[in-house]
Amino acid sequence: MRPxxxxxxxxxxxxxxxxxxxxxxxxxxTAARMDRPGRPGPCPVLCLxxxxxxxxxxxxxxxxxxGILRGLGRAPAFLSRGYGGRLPGPVLVDPARHGFxxxxxxxxxxxxxxxxxxxxxxxxxAGLCAASGADAVVMDDxxxxxxxxxxxxxxxxxxGSGVGNGxxxxxxxxxxxxxxxxxxxxxxxxVGSGEPGExxxxxxxxxxxxxxxAVLEPEGAGLxxxxxxxxxxxxxxxxxxxxxxxxxxxxxxxxxxxxxxxxGAGDLAALTAEADRLGADLVTTEKDAVRLPAxxxxxxxxxxxRFADPEAIRAQVAAALAR
Numbered sequence: 599m600r601p602x603x604x605x606x607x608x609x610x611x612x613x614x615x616x617x618x619x620x621x622x623x624x625x626x627x628t629a630a631r632m633d634r635p636g637r638p639g640p641c642p643v644l645c646l647x648x649x650x651x652x653x654x655x656x657x658x659x660x661x662x663x664x665g666i667l668r669g670l671g672r673a674p675a676f677l678s679r680g681y682g683g684r685l686p687g688p689v690l691v692d693p694a695r696h697g698f699x700x701x702x703x704x705x706x707x708x709x710x711x712x713x714x715x716x717x718x719x720x721x722x723x724a725g726l727c728a729a730s731g732a733d734a735v736v737m738d739d740x741x742x743x744x745x746x747x748x749x750x751x752x753x754x755x756x757x758g759s760g761v762g763n764g765x766x767x768x769x770x771x772x773x774x775x776x777x778x779x780x781x782x783x784x785x786x787x788x789v790g791s792g793e794p795g796e797x798x799x800x801x802x803x804x805x806x807x808x809x810x811x812a813v814l815e816p817e818g819a820g821l822x823x824x825x826x827x828x829x830x831x832x833x834x835x836x837x838x839x840x841x842x843x844x845x846x847x848x849x850x851x852x853x854x855x856x857x858x859x860x861x862g863a864g865d866l867a868a869l870t871a872e873a874d875r876l877g878a879d880l881v882t883t884e885k886d887a888v889r890l891p892a893x894x895x896x897x898x899x900x901x902x903x904r905f906a907d908p909e910a911i912r913a914q915v916a917a918a919l920a921r
Contacts, residue, residue, distance in 0.1 A: 600854070600856045600857075601651070601652055601762075601771060604763070605762045605763055605765075605770050605771045606759060606762050606763065607763055608763060609763045609764050609765055609770070611763065613769075614763055614765050614769040614770060615769075617768045617769035618765070618769050620768055620769070621765055621766040621767060621768060621769035621770065622766070624766055624767055624768070625766035625767075625772070625774050625775045625778070628742055628766075628773055628774040629774040629775060629778035629779075631742065631744055632741075632742050632744060632774060632778070632779070632782055633744075634744035635744070635747065636720075636721070636743075636744050636745055636746045636747035636748070637721040637745065637746055637747060638747050639721070639724040639728075639735060639746055639747060639749070640724060640725055640727075640728035641724075641727075641728050641732065641733050641734055641735060642733075642734050642735070642749045642750075642918065642919050643677075643724060643734075643735045643737055643746055643747065643748050643749050643750075644663060644667075644734065644735065644736050644737065644748070644749060644750045644751075644752075644915065644918065645737040645740055645741055645748040645750070645751040645752070646659050646660050646663065646736070646737065646738060646739070646741075646751075646752055646754055646787070647737075647739055647740060647741020647742070647751060647752070647753055647754070647783075648739065648741065648753065648754060648755075648773065649741075649753050649755065649761055649772060649773065649776060649779050649798075650759075650761055650762060650771035650772055650773060651767060651771050651772075651773060652759075652771055652833035652834060652857065653756070653832050653833020653834045653837075653857060654754045654755055654756040654759075654789060654833065655754055655756060655787075655789040655790075655812075655814060655903060656738055656739055656754045657704050657707055657708065657738060657885065658814060658901060658902060658903035659752075659754050659787055659789070659812070659903050660676060660708060660736050660738040661707075661708065661711055661902075661903070662812075662902070662903040662904075662905065663736050663911075663915070664676065664708075664711055664712050664736050665711075666908075666911065666912050666915050667734050667736070667915065669912070670912070670915065670916055670919065672733055672734040672919070673712075673731055673732055673733050673734070674712050674732060674733075674734045674735070674736050675712055675713040675714065675715060675727035675728075675730055675731075675732030675734075675735055675736070676705065676708040676709070676711075676712060676713070676714040676715065676727075676735075676736050676737075676738055677714075677715050677717065677720060677723045677724055677727055677735050677736065677737045677738065677740075677746075678701075678702065678704055678705045678708065678714065678715070678716055678717075678737075678738045678739065679702075679716070679717070679718055679720075679739060679740065679743075680701045680702040680704075680705055680716030680717075680718075681702045681704070681739075681858060682698065682699075682702040682703065682858040682860075683698065683699065683700050683701040683702035683705070683716060684699060684700060685700050685701055685716060686717070686718045686719075687715065687716040687717035687718060687719070687722070687723060687726075688715055688716070688717035688719065688722045688723040688725070688726040689701065689715065689716050689717070689726075690713060690714070690715055690726060690730055691705045691706065691708075691709040691713075691714040691715065691716055692709075693706055693709050693710070697888075698860075698888050698889045699860070701716045702716065702858070703858060703885050703886075703888045703889055704738060704885065705738075706888045707884055707885060707888065708738060712732075712736075713727065713730045713731070713732060715727050715730070719745060720737070720740055720743055720745040720746035721745050721746045723746075724746055734919070741753065741773075741779070741782060741783070742773050742774060742779075748782075749918050749919075749921065750784055750914070750915065750918035751782055751783045751784055752783060752784065752785045752786065752787050752810070753779070753783045753785075753786050753787070754786075754787045754789060755786060755787070755788050755789065755795050755798050755799075756789050756790060756792075756795065756834060756837065757788050757789060757790040757791050757792040757794065757795025757796065757799075758790055758791075758792040758794065758795065758834075758837065759771075759792070759794055759795070759834065760792070760793075760794025760795045760796075760797055760798050761776055761794070761798055762794075764776065776801075780801075780802075780805055780807075783807065784807065784808075784914070784918075785802070785807050785808040785809070785810060785911075785914060786798065786799060786802040786807060786808070786809045786810065787810045787812055787911075788809055788810070788811050788812065789812050789813070789814060789903070790813060790814065790837075799811075808910065808911075808914060810905055810906075810907065810910060810911045810914075811905070811906040811907070812903050812904060812905045812906065813903070813904055813906075814841065814901040814902070814903055814904075815901060815902050815903075815904050816841050816842075816844070816845050816899055816900070816901050817899070817900045817901065817902065821842065821845045821846065821847040821881070821897075821899065822845060822846030822847065823846060823847075823848065824847050824848065824879055825847075825848045825850050825876070825877060825878045825879065826842065826847045826848065826849055826850065826878050826879045826880070826881045826897075827849075827850055827851045827852075827853065827869065827872060827873040827876055827878040827879070827880050827881070828842050828847075828849055828851070828852045828853070828881050828882070829852070829853040829854075829855065829869055829880065829881075829882050829886070829896075830853075830854060830855065830882055830883050830886055831854075831855035831856055831857060831858065831859030831861070831885075831886055831889070832857055832883055832885055832886065833857045835852070835854035835855070836854070838883055838899070839852045841899065841901065842881060842899060845899070847881070850876040850877075850878040851872060851876060851878070853869065853872075858889075859886075859889070860889060861886075861889055861890055866890075866891070866894060869896075870895070879897055880895060880896040880897065881896060881897045881898070881899055882896050882897075882898060882899070883898070883899060883901075884898055884899075884900050884901075
């Protein structure tokens with residue numbers, strides 16, 4: 599879905615006020631669900647989740663967390679619901695035979711680094727992770743899912759958007775009231791910079807929770823000075839467009855699509871025709887690339903998450919493993 603503009607506006611926006619009764623019901627149901635105890639995993643479970651709907655950088659954070667686990671001598675596996683995929687799982691992702699229509703786009707990216715399991719039943723998925731040789735599970739999303747107990751849960755927040763208008767869906771982007779979600783996390787990963795995120799970080803620190811600051815670093819060699827048509831179907835396409843500009847690319851046009859968008863022949867033909875008309879290269883994200891047909895002529899801008907204080911998050915992860 600494409601988030602409505604009023605989610606980033608003031609909390610007293612007329613649309614937000616009109617939807618407040620529905621939001622109160624949704625928020626109570628989700629918060630009560632989060633409070634249910636989960637089944638213990640076969641090995642430590644580390645969850646990276648969102649307070650809100652939409653992208654915050656969870657997948658790059660999951661990849662970085664797996665790197666930390668490997669540095670601690672662990673053999674991690676990823677666990678994902680496989681949003682947008684048709685397979686309920688549990689299934690071990692095989693990029694050679696699974697496509698995004700089978701398992702979703704994010705698991706295909708994760709499987710490049712370590713075993714990735716897709717499962718709507720998270721406890722069953724954790725069992726398959728362990729059966730595949732993992733001794734630690736990195737759960738990509740699932741903060742609000744009570745099916746599996748978490749040994750460490752960290753909320754990933756995009757600093758540029760924070761928690762939007764602070765209201766619960768559908769009046770705002772929160773999945774449950776923020777006050778009810780804090781009790782389920784042990785820390786915050788703040789990605790990028792911006793006043794909205796700093797307000798969330800201040801609340802985390804007031805609650806005694808660590809804030810791990812991080813940035814997404816593009817690996818965009820060769821894009822400086824290039825004229826590009828940028829397109830992205832991710833949670834916050836504008837963030838990708840800003841990253842491209844920071845790489846020195848000249849953005850001739852920017853085309854946002856809904857998160858997890860399945861590109862059809864019409865989309866691809868329109869993008870190609872516009873790029874030809876503008877004399878621009880097509881550029882997209884790694885996450886979008888797995889939803890494109892093989893051979894489609896788009897350049898890819900990979901990004902990697904870097905922690906400002908890697909030792910601090912390494913210490914928190916190690917302490918969770920020790921418990």
